[in-house]
Amino acid sequence: MRKQTTGHRTDHWTGIGGVGLAGIAVGVLLESAGLFLAGLVGVGYAGVAYASVSPFVAAVPDGGTSADTLTDADLHVSRAVETRRVETGEEVRVTVTVENRGTTFYPDLRFADGVPDSLSVVGGEPSAATALRAGDDYQFTYAVEALRGTHEWGPLTVSAAGPGWTTEVETTLDDDSVLTSVPELDGDVDLPLYTDSTRGAGRLDSDESGNGVEFYGVREYRRGDPLSRINWKHYARTGDMATLEFREQRSVDVVFVIDSRRQAYLAPDEESPHAVEHGITAVRKLFDAALDDGNRAGIAAVGREDCWLAPGSGSKHRARARDILGDHPALSARPPESERFELFPPERRKTLREREVTRLHKRFPAAAQVVLVGPCCDGYVPLAARQFTALGRRVTVLSPDPTSDDSVSEGLAALARADRLADLRRRGIRTIDWDPDEPLELALIQTQKRWEGGR
């Protein structure tokens, strides 16, 4: 759909007529024919530039609009995005084609494509300028890097001018182009989950003996113990019956709660991904790993809108999780323009946030443990962690660090964040402080060592 064409002067030639007239005057005063004619050249330029108005420019009044200029019948412009759905990180080519279907020569045509702010151009330019004769066509191509989410192109701006570029007419073209990129789940990590809130058979080593494969201990034989569990070597040596015990392997329900409020979209600089993006990357890995280990996993987000995937397992569940983490509006790559409860005073907002946590708690299965994912640069995630703990849930806080020490204020923000995480640790809540410049696996290993050391 095209908007009405508008016209405006460029002021490109402003001043040349005046300088030309001054040259003529000086030429007359100095009785210099050369200077007189030189001045005349300047005046002539101004006159010809203003006189050389193309018909498509003349049809649009200065500062006004016209519906009959730069129509699709004159100039057909189309945008083709190579594919609508693509893996994250891949390059996608975008081709803009312009056909001059009318009988007019366009000496100065300019195009600027409305590339979504959430995509970065990695090849070519999303804009071009050309001259186009009647019947000719023109193409320009650029490439964008597919980032997570759904990206909609904005309007393509077309402007045209006569050969002197005195007046420019402009229109915009709304051509719906969408690119969706949903990254794969890749669970090559191992999230240490609490083992005291297990649900049924799985692959998570519990602290109880049972039907696992890892040796747990030896106990005195009890009537009814299976023969395969009797320690025959011990019997041959001592004549006493003993039973081997193996570590019980259980599964858990885990819900990953992602902080996707506007305040969580924090990054150390403009080029780096924000904490929400890092959080989603981490959940993609951990969710997959949790399912691989026979657990049931779910997803919730606290932010602009409701996002909930109840804990489950299986390939369909995995696919649903992939779509939610890739493309759910609550987990958009761009921060929300407005925030839930934004208009309320701080105290009331805090109450509403607490109610939100209670609502989530009621929604989760009884034994589900919670992994809270957020930057912890304000009090929300610590508040939710304390509240979930108070409600009897096992909580782990995974915090991608978006802070830097580039300035005093940023250094103070980093200290405040470290203080919040330390406070959670003091309260016995597991925290994983993840520097996204390091692999998540490293942060998990280091944290596990700390936990095993009782810190």
Added chain:
Amino acid sequence: MSVDIVDRVERRAPAVSFGVTTLAALVALGVLALTVRGNFVPGVAALGALLVSVAAWRGDVRWITYGCLILALALVVAATRSPSPPVAAMVGIAVALCLAWDVGRYGAALAEQVGTGAATERAELTHAGFSAAVGVGIAGVSYGLFRSFGGLSTVGTLGLLIGAALLVGSIRLRS
């Protein structure tokens, strides 16, 4: 600091416009240097041409105008010297000046609108061609009239002045 230096030398105008602008400024400088005695006028003109070229590279509309005004000043000073450059040479310099001013500013504005890396050659060449044709046309007609009047006679001067006044008047009416 290094970023500032890179920022300062980075080209911000399309290549064709920069090339045409620099060439036109060099033509104006060259003709002045060949037709005027002494070093002062060529020196001033060289400063103007350098300014025009650097400003065209940087895509700086204002400094392109300043550079052209310095070249124009050199032309006025040359006209006061004895012997002054031939009429044909002065007209040629004026055309080169207008061409440099127009194409340089056009390129800078184009780069600002669509970016330095965008494909703009066809639009630039079309505009530069138009500008050169206009300059050659005006120079041909005015020099032809001048020659046909046999110099800058009173009648001829009056005629050209009336023509110029009509032209400027028509421009004002249009705008």
